[in-house]
Amino acid sequence: MMEFGFSISPSSTMNLDKVDFSLYERLCEIEPDAKKCMACGSCSATCTAGQWTGMSVRKVLLDIQRGKEAEAARLLKGCMLCGKCTMVCPRGINTRHLILSLCRIYGEDEK
Amino acid sequence: MIYQGKQKIWSDYQKEIPDNHWFYVRSCIRQSFFPASERYFMKICRDLLGKDIYETEHHTTCGGIAYHSDTIPQETAMTIVARQFALMKEAGYKNLVTSCITSFGNYTEILETWREFPELEARIRENLWKACRREFDKPEYLAHASDLVYKFRHEIASKAKYNLVDHMTGEPLRVVEHIGCHYSKMFPHKGVGGAEYPCVLSGMVDSWGGQVIDYPERRHCCGFGFRQYLVKANRGYSIANTHKKFESMEPYHPDMIITNCPGCPYFLDRWQYVISEMEGKTYGRNGYGIPVFTYEEVAGLVLGFDPWDLGLQLHQVAVEPLLEKMGIPYNPKTKYLGLNGKEIMKPGLPTVLKCC
Amino acid sequence: MKDNIVIVGGGIAGMEAARQLLLLGYKPILVEKSDHLGGHVADWHCLFPDMTPAQQVVKDLTEQIKDANIFLETEVSFINKMKMGYNVMFSNGVNVICKAILLATGFDLFDASKKEEYGYGIYDQVMTNKDLEHWFNTGDDKRITGKDIKKIGFVHCVGSRDVKAGNQQCSKVCCITAIKQAMEMKERFPDAEVYCFYMDLRLFGKKYEDFYIKAQMESGVHFIRGRVSEVSENLQGQVIVKTEDTLSGKPAKITLDLLVLMAGIVCNREAVQTASMVQVPIDSDGFLKSRDNILNIIETDSKGVFLAGTATGAKTIPETAAEARAVALAIHNYLVSQQ
Incomplete structure (x- = not known):
C-alpha cells in the first residue's frame, strides 16, 4: 500500500440506524421517568461536579439515548450524588435515583 | 421515486439558452486534466452542428480558482472577468459560454453582485479602464458549455453511432450524474433543472439511452473543495467526501459517471486509485474502478470519435471495460501513441485498482 | 335587505360566525368556494387535545347554521363600494347589497x-x-x-x-x-x-x-x-x-x-384577491391586515369589513371559534351603530 501523507478523515455523522437502544430500554424499565427529560439543562447548570468533571445528567441521558454507553459511564464517574439536580428538575425526575439505577445496571454488567 | 415529480420541478427551472453565436472561454485546468474535452466541444458545435462559437487567445483565467482558494479578493476576480467581457464586446458577441463550472459560478456571482450593488460595477469599470483601457458590456446570456450540449442533446442523439446501452443485452447503462457545486447551488435558477434535481446532465443521459441513478449522496461535493484539497493538511477531508459518495453509489453498481465540472471528474477518477491504495477497495466490476467522464467525452463517444482522440487514456480508471460494454472498438496498441504516432509515456500500474 | 351580512368562507370561522349571527337574529349569507363546509377541518380525522372527531365538529356546526343562506361552490366575483355598504356579486350570478362583509377566508396549507x-x-x-x-x-x-x-x-x-x-x-x-x-x-x-x-x-x-x-x-x-x-x-x-x-x-x-x-x-392566495376588492391590505407577515393586532384584530380600516380566523394568521380551532364569536358581536354592534 502507498503512503500518501494523509488518510480518509473519519466522519462525525451519527448513524441513528445503528444506535443500540438496549441500555436505554433497561434504564426505562426501572426508571420510566428517564423518558421525560426535555433537555432543559437545569441539572447541568446546577451540578456541583459538572464544571470540574463534565458531569451532566442531561448529557448522560442523551448519550444513553444515542447508544454511547462508555461516554455516559465516563460522565457518571464525576457525580457526587449530592442531589442538587433532583431539586431543580422541572419535570420532577428523581435524577439522583436515576443515577443510582444506572450505576446498578453498569455494576451488573461488570459482574 | 416519482419521475413526474422531477419533471414538474424541471419545468420550473427552464433556462433560456440562445441557439447560436457564443463567445467561448476555456478553463485553466481542463486542458491538462482532460485535454480533448474543450477541443471536442468546439468540434461538435462547429463541425457537426454548424454553430458559431468564437474564442480568442487573449482571454485569461477568470480568477475563480484563486478566488475560491483565498488568494485573491473578489474585486480582483471582477476586474479579470470585466476584461473577458471587454474581449467579448470587441469580438462582437453578446452570449458568453464558459467551459468551467467555477468560472460559470464566478461569472454568475459577479453579475448578481453587480445587479445588487451597481456602484461596485461602476468601480470595476473604472479599474478596467485604468488597468488596460478597455470597456465592457455585460453578456445578454451566460451559459455553461454543458447547458449548450444539453440544448443540443437531441441533435447529438440523432447523429449518434453508439448509445449508452449494453450492446450485448440492450439494457441501458447505469449512469451516475454529478453536477459541479458552483453550477447551481449558489443560484438555483441559473442552472437547468435547479439545484436539488438538476437535469443538465441527466437530460443528456436520458437522450443518449442511459439510465440515471439517483443515489442518496448525489448532491454531495466531489471532494475537491479547493482549500480542502489544495492544502495537504486538509486533504483527508477531500478524499473523505469522495469516499462517502462512492460508498453511497456502490449498491447501485454504476457503469459510469458523467460530470460537468473540471474538478469533479478529476477527483472522482484519481481518488478511486488513492482509496484503493488506502483501503484496498475498488468500486467497479472485477477490481476495476467506475470510469468518470466529462460530458464532452461522453458526447464524443456517443458520436463515434476514437476513444484515444478523446484523451481517455489519460484517465486513471480504465475505460476499456465500458467501451467493450458499449460496443465501441478501440485499439490497445495506439492507446499511448501521441498524435505524431510516437509513444508517449506509459503510466505505472496501481497495486490494487485494476487497469488495462 | 338592510341587515344583509356576507361571510366569505365556510370553514370554522365562517360557520361559527354564522351560527352566532343567527342567534343574534340575523340571516347571514355564507359563500364557500368548495363543495362542502368545514374548510381544512373537514379533511382532518381527530383533533387535539381530546381526540374529538373532526367530522363531528363540522357536522354540529353545519346543523346549527342550516337557516343561513349558504352558497357552496361559489366565489366572490367582485365587490363595489356603495354609499351605505357594499354590492357583492357572486360567481353563481347572485347579487347582494350588504352593510357588513366578513372575510373568513382561512389559509392554504403550504405546498x-x-x-x-x-x-x-x-x-x-x-x-x-x-x-x-x-x-x-x-x-x-x-x-x-x-x-x-x-x-x-x-x-x-x-x-x-x-x-x-x-x-x-x-x-x-x-x-x-x-x-x-x-x-x-x-x-x-x-x-x-x-x-x-x-x-x-x-x-x-x-x-x-x-x-x-x-x-x-x-x-x-x-x-x-x-x-x-x-x-x-x-x-x-x-x-x-x-x-x-x-x-x-x-x-x-x-x-x-x-x-x-x-x-x-400560509395565507389563502385567493383571499388576497377578495381582500383587495374591499381595500384590505396584506400585513408584513403575509396575512390579511387587521386594524391593529391587540384589541382590533377582527376589524379592518375598511368600514364594515371584518376578519376572523386564520385569514389573519395561524390559529387553533378554539382560537378561531373565539374570534368568530367576537366578530359576530362586532358586526352586530356595527350594524346597530349604523341605524
Whole structure:
C-alpha cells in the first residue's frame, strides 16, 4: 500500500440506524421517568461536579439515548450524588435515583 | 421515486439558452486534466452542428480558482472577468459560454453582485479602464458549455453511432450524474433543472439511452473543495467526501459517471486509485474502478470519435471495460501513441485498482 | 335587505360566525368556494387535545347554521363600494347589497413540494400531515397500506419559520399536530420507532404539554432537536434523512420507512384577491391586515369589513371559534351603530 501523507478523515455523522437502544430500554424499565427529560439543562447548570468533571445528567441521558454507553459511564464517574439536580428538575425526575439505577445496571454488567 | 415529480420541478427551472453565436472561454485546468474535452466541444458545435462559437487567445483565467482558494479578493476576480467581457464586446458577441463550472459560478456571482450593488460595477469599470483601457458590456446570456450540449442533446442523439446501452443485452447503462457545486447551488435558477434535481446532465443521459441513478449522496461535493484539497493538511477531508459518495453509489453498481465540472471528474477518477491504495477497495466490476467522464467525452463517444482522440487514456480508471460494454472498438496498441504516432509515456500500474 | 351580512368562507370561522349571527337574529349569507363546509377541518380525522372527531365538529356546526343562506361552490366575483355598504356579486350570478362583509377566508396549507430538498412528490415514502389525516380517515394510501412500516419520522416546520420558503411565521399548530400524529401512528404500528425532528417544541395550548409528556412516556416517541436539511431515497425505496442532532452537536442521519412533513399555514392566495376588492391590505407577515393586532384584530380600516380566523394568521380551532364569536358581536354592534 502507498503512503500518501494523509488518510480518509473519519466522519462525525451519527448513524441513528445503528444506535443500540438496549441500555436505554433497561434504564426505562426501572426508571420510566428517564423518558421525560426535555433537555432543559437545569441539572447541568446546577451540578456541583459538572464544571470540574463534565458531569451532566442531561448529557448522560442523551448519550444513553444515542447508544454511547462508555461516554455516559465516563460522565457518571464525576457525580457526587449530592442531589442538587433532583431539586431543580422541572419535570420532577428523581435524577439522583436515576443515577443510582444506572450505576446498578453498569455494576451488573461488570459482574 | 416519482419521475413526474422531477419533471414538474424541471419545468420550473427552464433556462433560456440562445441557439447560436457564443463567445467561448476555456478553463485553466481542463486542458491538462482532460485535454480533448474543450477541443471536442468546439468540434461538435462547429463541425457537426454548424454553430458559431468564437474564442480568442487573449482571454485569461477568470480568477475563480484563486478566488475560491483565498488568494485573491473578489474585486480582483471582477476586474479579470470585466476584461473577458471587454474581449467579448470587441469580438462582437453578446452570449458568453464558459467551459468551467467555477468560472460559470464566478461569472454568475459577479453579475448578481453587480445587479445588487451597481456602484461596485461602476468601480470595476473604472479599474478596467485604468488597468488596460478597455470597456465592457455585460453578456445578454451566460451559459455553461454543458447547458449548450444539453440544448443540443437531441441533435447529438440523432447523429449518434453508439448509445449508452449494453450492446450485448440492450439494457441501458447505469449512469451516475454529478453536477459541479458552483453550477447551481449558489443560484438555483441559473442552472437547468435547479439545484436539488438538476437535469443538465441527466437530460443528456436520458437522450443518449442511459439510465440515471439517483443515489442518496448525489448532491454531495466531489471532494475537491479547493482549500480542502489544495492544502495537504486538509486533504483527508477531500478524499473523505469522495469516499462517502462512492460508498453511497456502490449498491447501485454504476457503469459510469458523467460530470460537468473540471474538478469533479478529476477527483472522482484519481481518488478511486488513492482509496484503493488506502483501503484496498475498488468500486467497479472485477477490481476495476467506475470510469468518470466529462460530458464532452461522453458526447464524443456517443458520436463515434476514437476513444484515444478523446484523451481517455489519460484517465486513471480504465475505460476499456465500458467501451467493450458499449460496443465501441478501440485499439490497445495506439492507446499511448501521441498524435505524431510516437509513444508517449506509459503510466505505472496501481497495486490494487485494476487497469488495462 | 338592510341587515344583509356576507361571510366569505365556510370553514370554522365562517360557520361559527354564522351560527352566532343567527342567534343574534340575523340571516347571514355564507359563500364557500368548495363543495362542502368545514374548510381544512373537514379533511382532518381527530383533533387535539381530546381526540374529538373532526367530522363531528363540522357536522354540529353545519346543523346549527342550516337557516343561513349558504352558497357552496361559489366565489366572490367582485365587490363595489356603495354609499351605505357594499354590492357583492357572486360567481353563481347572485347579487347582494350588504352593510357588513366578513372575510373568513382561512389559509392554504403550504405546498410541501416547494421544499424541494424534502422530495415531496418525488420520493415514494414522503407524505404531508394532511395526507396522513386522509389515511386515518380512509385507510387508503399506497405509502402506508400494506407496507411494513418500522420507522417513521415527522418533520416540523415545513414551510414555517422559513424565509427562503416565503413564510417566516410559526404555524403554531404543527408541533402539537406532529405529536398527535406520532402517537396515533405508534398506536397503529406499536413496533415502529417514531421520530420527531424539531427546532423548538411550541406547545402553548391547553393540555399540549400533557400530550408531549404522554408521547415521551407512553408512546416512546424519539425527539431529535434539529431541522431536517435534506432527504434522499435509497435502493429499497426508504428515505434517508439528514439533520443535526443539535443536542449532541453532531450531524446525524437515519433511514425511515415513512416521512411525514408538517406543512405549515400560509395565507389563502385567493383571499388576497377578495381582500383587495374591499381595500384590505396584506400585513408584513403575509396575512390579511387587521386594524391593529391587540384589541382590533377582527376589524379592518375598511368600514364594515371584518376578519376572523386564520385569514389573519395561524390559529387553533378554539382560537378561531373565539374570534368568530367576537366578530359576530362586532358586526352586530356595527350594524346597530349604523341605524
